[in-house]
Amino acid sequence: MKIRSLGCLLLLAWPWPLLAADDGDITALLARFAQHREFVGEFKEYKTSGLLAHTLELEGQLIYRAPAYLEKHIHKPYDERQIIDGDQVILEHAGEPRRTLSLTSVPEMKIVVDSLRATLAGDAAALRANYRVQKLAQADGWHLRLTPRDAAVEESVREIHISGNDIGIREFRIVQTAGGESRVVIAPGS
Amino acid sequence: MRLRPHPWILAWLVLLAATGTYVASHARLVTDMSQFLPTGASPLQTILLEQVRTGAASRLLLLAVDGAEPVKLAQASRELRRRAEASGLFDMVQNGAEQWTPAQQPLLFSYRYLLNDRVDAVYFSSASLHAALQRQLRILTSSMVALPLNDVQADPTSAYLDYLLSLRPPSSPEQQHDVWFSKDGTQALLVARTVAPAFSLEAQQQVMSFLGSVMQQDPLLQPLHLQFSGPALFAQQAKDLIAGEVSRISLLTTVLMLAFLTLVFRNLSLVLLSALPLVSGLLAAVAVVTAWYGALHGITLAFGATLVGVAVDYPTHLFAHKAPQEAAALTMARIWPTLRLGLVTTVIGYFAMLFSDFTGLVQLGLFACVGLTVAVLVTRWLLPLLVPASWSVRWRGTALDPLLRPRRALRIALWLVAGAALLFILGDRQIWEEDIASLNPEQKAQKNLDRHLRDQLGAPDTRHFILVSAASDEALLQRSEQLRPLLDALVNDGVIRHYEIISRYLASQARQRQRQQAIPAVDALAANLRQGLADLPFRADAFAGFVTAAQASRQLPPLTLAEFRRTALGQQVDNLVFRHGDQWFGLVPLVNISDYAALEQRLATMAAAQDVVLLDLKAQSNQLMSGYRDHALGLAAIGAVGIFLALLLGLRSLPGALRVFLPTAAAALVTTLCLLLLGERLHLLHLASLLLVIGIGMDYSLFFQRHQDAGEERAQTLRALLICAMTTILVFGILAFAVTPVLHAIGLTVSLGTLLSFLYAVYSAPRVAAAD
Missing domain, CATH: 1.20.1640.10 (Multidrug efflux transporter AcrB transmembrane domain)
Known part of the structure; x- marks a missing residue:
């Protein structure tokens, strides 16, 4: 039995770390990302939805270690850690038993995560396999728009925007097909 | 000379x-072994053996396609399913790509409060609603992509999703690209049920040659490799x-x-x-x-x-x-x-x-x-x-x-x-x-394949059953409901790992009516919802659809077994319930029995009534x-x-x-x-x-x-x-x-x-x- 919604529930937001970039083409831009093996930074996330009376705000810490470790540690409004290590997904919420699942068992999540990893690894080919990648004009820095190629992913994610300056990624924004969006602003960590 | x-x-x-x-x-x-065996068994056994021999479970084929990248295999899985459905040789073909969203299953969605086991008077209280809404808020906060807005608005307590989840066996197949895959991702898995009975070897031969020719001729299925298993094949x-x-x-x-x-x-x-x-x-x-x-x-x-x-x-x-x-x-x-x-x-x-x-x-x-x-x-x-x-x-x-x-x-x-x-x-x-x-020829490779596929698909073996009998479908559903607390206790105590039963899927009409009565009238429900929304960041009118849907559920005629069998889930209960003359029978397959003696003993109280029988087919x-x-x-x-x-x-x-x-x-x-x-x-x-x-x-x-x-x-x-x-x-x-x-x-x-x-x-x- 296929329960698409379950996959949607588990789709986690994965921000890119700060990465240096220049005005070259997309492949060159991504190639420079590959040099960064590890990243730790603070984030603030702003969520909107048709169900909500006002915008939700989250904050916490982001960690990436090449090649396959991603962690989103939410500090506010509650304490929660979402870890993806290889194919394993670990969810830890304060006061609840830790849950693990296979990334493969949630295809929508996997394709998003794989694309994020492709970006972090600077693998333009892998990224283009799952998304149409466009470079948009931006006054100070750069701006990529990713549009999912997979219809199943497109049912939940309309597009992803990543932007940054020559220091690295500053913001990413996931626009949901169901309405509402999630905007993550990244500040370099210590 | x-x-x-x-x-x-x-x-x-x-x-x-x-x-x-x-x-x-x-x-x-x-060559049918059962014809060679004595017929001195009880009538109940005869009926059961007959069901096992010709019933839905005996006609199942488990299929695995391998030999390419997952994307190609998923495509092949869909193609094979399409061809199999079009052939008329199967009355059921599944590959995990079944669609269960409310928009795709409107009938099941509309009956969600009558089908969900958790629905009772407390379910609609302001406290329960508050907890459910907090859960929704958390999902919304933690995940990147939320449920479709309409579905959440009409079903903030996730009654429909919970119902579907309750039907999942503890080990359900992995999914990739929306279809079932083996755990290692090398095989796309399908389940099909032949129209022809297993013992009809000629008809089964036709099925085999159909699969063989499709695999050879369909460009989407080349150069892939198909393996399959099932009682008929054995x-x-x-x-x-x-x-x-x-x-x-x-x-x-x-x-x-x-x-x-x-x-x-x-x-x-x-x-x-x-x-x-x-x-x-x-x-x-x-x-x-x-x-x-x-x-x-x-x-x-x-x-x-x-x-x-x-x-x-x-x-x-x-x-x-x-x-x-x-x-x-x-x-x-x-x-x-x-x-x-x-x-x-x-x-x-x-x-x-x-x-x-x-x-x-x-x-x-x-x-x-x-x-x-x-x-x-x-x-x-x-x-x-x-x-x-x-x-x-x-x-x-x-x-x-x-x-x-x-x-x-x-x-x-x-x-x-x-x-x-x-x-x-x-x-x-x-x-x-x-x-x-x-006594059967040693088909070690085939047996291993069968075990592998059953394991990957979470399909129960067909050895241990409880057989429930009743005079009508409604009586059978009610009797099955009475059995469930005992079966759940057996699962909790580790005596069995899992069981399948018709009443997991469909409640008796009597119980459906009880659930309808548990739904508060419109004003009371709206008041409970208002209280439940207190201190939460949702819009006051975000869940108006919920009150309307719950009210509509009160007026629905209870879902009958016949109607249920026509839904997308109906195929899955075909091997759990059957009719023989005027009698109705429910089969309850038991998975992974760790302590047979304890099972027998604890069932004894129920089985004292003649309508509940524990059966070990192999032992028999x-x-x-x-x-x-x-x-x-x-x-x-x-x-x-x-x-x-x-x-x-x-x-x-x-x-x-x-x-x-x-x-x-x-x-x-x-x-x-x-x-x-x-x-x-x-x-x-x-x-x-x-x-x-x-x-x-x-x-x-x-x-x-x-x-x-x-x-x-x-x-x-x-x-x-x-x-x-x-x-x-x-x-x-x-x-x-x-x-x-x-x-x-x-x-x-x-x-x-x-x-x-x-x-x-x-x-x-x-x-x-x-x-x-």
Whole structure:
């Protein structure tokens, strides 16, 4: 039995770390990302939805270690850690038993995560396999728009925007097909 | 060859032609094991076996496609499903791509508050709603992508999603690209159910060839590899395997036997003549059994082949005892009393089987009695007419004669071994094969594949069930609901891992009405929702759709079983509920039983009522089989007494009877010992083969015990026995190497038994007078 919604529930937001970039083409831009093996930074996330009376705000810490470790540690409004290590997904919420699942068992999540990893690894080919990648004009820095190629992913994610300056990624924004969006602003960590 | 138009030859030719025509037009082979088994079980068992044999579960095929990247495999999975659905050969095909969103399943979605087990008065309280909304908020906060807005608005408590999740087995298949995959991601998995019943081998063959041709012709499915498994496939493959082996082995043994006999007789005509009794006997046996039962079982025929072992002996005795220039009729007159007594004693062994309650045993017994009698009659009345006096066997084996002299030391050793065999067999508790499944050909690769696919798909095996019966579908649903608390407790306590049951999917109408009554009226529900929303960041009107939907649920007519079966989930309950006449039955498959005794004990309270029965299908069929075997053993014992009495009557001497009976019995005992030492577990076909061994041994001993003092006669008998034994050992020795357990058992038992019978006949008895 296929329960698409379950996959949607588990789709986690994965921000890119700060990465240096220049005005070259997309492949060159991504190639420079590959040099960064590890990243730790603070984030603030702003969520909107048709169900909500006002915008939700989250904050916490982001960690990436090449090649396959991603962690989103939410500090506010509650304490929660979402870890993806290889194919394993670990969810830890304060006061609840830790849950693990296979990334493969949630295809929508996997394709998003794989694309994020492709970006972090600077693998333009892998990224283009799952998304149409466009470079948009931006006054100070750069701006990529990713549009999912997979219809199943497109049912939940309309597009992803990543932007940054020559220091690295500053913001990413996931626009949901169901309405509402999630905007993550990244500040370099210590 | 100069044939005289003797009336017996004419009569035989006419009979042979008539029988042959009858067999060609009427004989029908059945391989269905359950038809061979006794029908003395309870009516409930009969119904269940019938359901297992022909029901939804028996028609399942588990499929796996591999040989490419996951993306390509997923595409292939969808294509295979499309082609299978279009073929009309399947009434259900699933690959995990079933769509369950509310928009795709509006009927199930609209019944969510009537289907969900958690719905009660508390479910709609302000506190419960508050908790559910907090859960929604958390999902919204933590995840990147939320549920479609409409679905959350109409179902903030996730009643529909929870219902679907409650149907998932604990180990459901992995998914990639929206279809089922094996855990390692190398195989796309599908489940299909054939329209045709599993036992309809022709129809199943059609299914197999459809799958084969689709895999070969469809460009989307190339160059991929398809594996599949299922009860129908097992039956088909077992049949193919046995049929293939039988034809290979019979071809090989026929050639070898002809070659051997040609070498010995140095005369092709004699070799061909020696086949006449056998062919006539087999034809007659097939005809009689077919006429009596309408069909011949595969096991009976497989066993029938063993009669070759004795039937070929009859003409050999005639030819080997014939002196040069002696008329064959005279030779026959000399050996006839012995041949006749040999036949009578052998037939008595099988005759006892005719009084069995078990159809299968009666078939075996009838087949043997008819086949052997006809073979002897043809040898007695027909062969002497066809063998000219000038023909005789030119024996080249005289060099062996000194070897065949009796030896005292050997005699003592043989009897010691026989005594040891008796003690060993009496002391060994583990001589019987209790697992009926081992009678089927060893299809290890196929069994492993089946286990692998079941494991990956989370499909239960079909061994342990609870059977619930009721007078109506509603009563069945209510009874199943009463069972659930007990079953849930068994799962919680680790007695079973999981169970399937119809009421997991559909509540009884009575319970659905209770749930409707638990839904508050519109104003009360709206007030509860307002309270539930307090302190949460949702918009006040975000869940207005929920109040409307809950109110609509109160007015719905309860969902009936018939309506439910037409939904996308309906296919999944086909093997959980069935109707037989006026009775309704629910099957509750139990997965991973860790403690069968505890299960039995805790079910006892429920099962005290006659409508709930715990069943272990494997144990039941094994029980049937061992009952069958014990029965056959009892009959064989009666047969042994009959044989001894016949010997006593025929030989009119107690020492004479003992001299024939004891070596034969000793040979059978030592054969059994050898089988056990070789690691065999005995079953029915060993037993039937031992009966044949006793028949063979009896012939040997009888021939050997006559004319102790006549040197030439003894040499002739030795020759005859040597040829008989070598032929039989040759034929059955080859059969012993068969991989089909049934054929292997027959081959090993008869070849070993013949060798030992020969040894005991020649060496075990002291010679009354030395001829040399």
